[in-house]
Amino acid sequence: MVPLSYYLILSVIVFFIGAFSFLTRRNLIMMFLSIEIMLNAVNISLVALSHYMQDIRGQILALFVIALAGGAVAVGLIILVLAYRNRKTLKLEDFNLLREE
């Protein structure tokens, strides 16, 4: 039997890999993918907690997270494609129209 803390530690590590990538990569698609990694890390802990606490509701939350991630990615990628069409770039620093020069 694997203790619960192992799963939680795994979840934390994967979450921070995603967070690190989100902060360091400047490519919008890569940042999106990092968000997906973080969401999955949260899902690990949700499912693990649900299993060890013997309560199915954690898994339902994980199911909602998966479905919402699908919707979020679809919307995000539409915005991304439109942004690319207007600015011809995906670097985050180039989206600075509203900033004072």
Next chain:
Amino acid sequence: MLEFLLMIIKTMIVFAIVLAHVAYTTYAERKIIGRAQARMGPMEVGPHGLLQPIADFIKIFFKEDIIPVKSEKFIFQIAPLIVLVFTMVNLTVIPFTANFVLADLNIGLLFILASASIAVYGIILAGWASNSKYSFLGGLRSASQVLSYEIALALSLAGVVLASGSLNLKDIVIAQHNTIFGIYAIPQIIGFVVFIVAAFAETNRAPFDLPEAETELVAGYLTEYSAFRYALFFLAEYVAMYIMASLCALCFLGGWTVPKFITHIFPFLHKVPGLLWFAIKVYAFIFLYIWVRATFPRYRFDQLLNIGWKVLIPAGIINLIIIAFVKKFH
């Protein structure tokens, strides 16, 4: 430990039988299409060309394995394996008879859908890694085709799941046997037709073989592949055909069982082993694949997507609603 060994041996036997089937399906395909076009088909190797698949096999495995210089080597090499592994793994959840199934999963149907959706990556990545325009277009076409038709496929299977109340393929067959008709193909005729059309598109077969439409795209995502990597793709395509045929036999045609109203009239049919019934149903579906290939012209790509999104998916939803109402008020 002994159980584990037994499991491995069983798996090997199933895989070997399926591979032998694949080899002779290519032969049957060439013969049937030959007859449909008033030719003889392969005749040279062995009596009536019966050894032709073996000759092809030897030829294709001794050819030089060419890897294009400007391709992405790693993905180029691994892509055929992704497709083959995620197709072959489906064989483990298919119940061939009442008590022969390699892995009796509670979620067998979802497992098949999941591994089919992962196998698409092999095709897209193969098209991308070849670094060729034809391959790339073929890969993209395949991806959009398989993704759109997987929704229709899942919707038609959702009707079956709703009617039988289980995701386990074995339980689906048993629940099916206990209904009046004995097969779901009769009450769920809309779902059955949707499933058949979607199955053709899902396996990239004619008339939906646009990813490898040779008149437009040379050979689609297969253009840069040769020798045994090509053979792996080829194998995966035929195994996928068999998976779809078995799925059709299990979910719509009653698997290894015979409908009760038939056995009432012909009681001697009880003596026929279940495996034979299953095999007959699968072979019939494979024959349909080949027949359609010999008969229908290829669709245009926009026509293909229109059929998928504007006809099959609404039809699947209507089927699902009908089943839900019948289930509720029956």
Next chain:
Amino acid sequence: MVKIIFVYFAILIIASALAAITRKNLVYSLFWILLMFIHLGGLYLLLNAEFLAMVQLIVYAGAILVMFLFVIFLLNLKEEIKEAVFLHKWSSRLYGILFLLFFAFLGVWSFKNNFKGIYSIELIEKEGHTKVLGTVLFNEYLFPFLILGFILLVPLLGVGIVALRRKTNGTT
């Protein structure tokens, strides 16, 4: 035995996540993330969540990642990928992450599990995971489920609008 399988999954998840975030070529990152998602599915199987494992594979690996792949191909990002800045001012970010990681570990270690619900492993195995999940989902969480349906409708309309606008631009 279960521990060995867990360690295998954990190592592969972490390794492929690391590989994914360090690749310069987006297609390779996607490939590694695909590997990670498949192993996450395996991990869910280990936790008796078989339905969730399959949903993970179908939705995440089968749909979401393919969308990413399509966008990467559609935008043809070959030139940009090479100049993408990785680890820009990396040391401060790394320290920040390590600092937060420390607190997260502290939280994990101080976590005490003294709650036991009614959905024991035996019950789930007897009833079937899909059935249990479905019962709770459609009884207790029906309203959130309906809202979820509406939320998923929004991207569908969005995609339609974007595609329509491009069509009229092309003709006029």
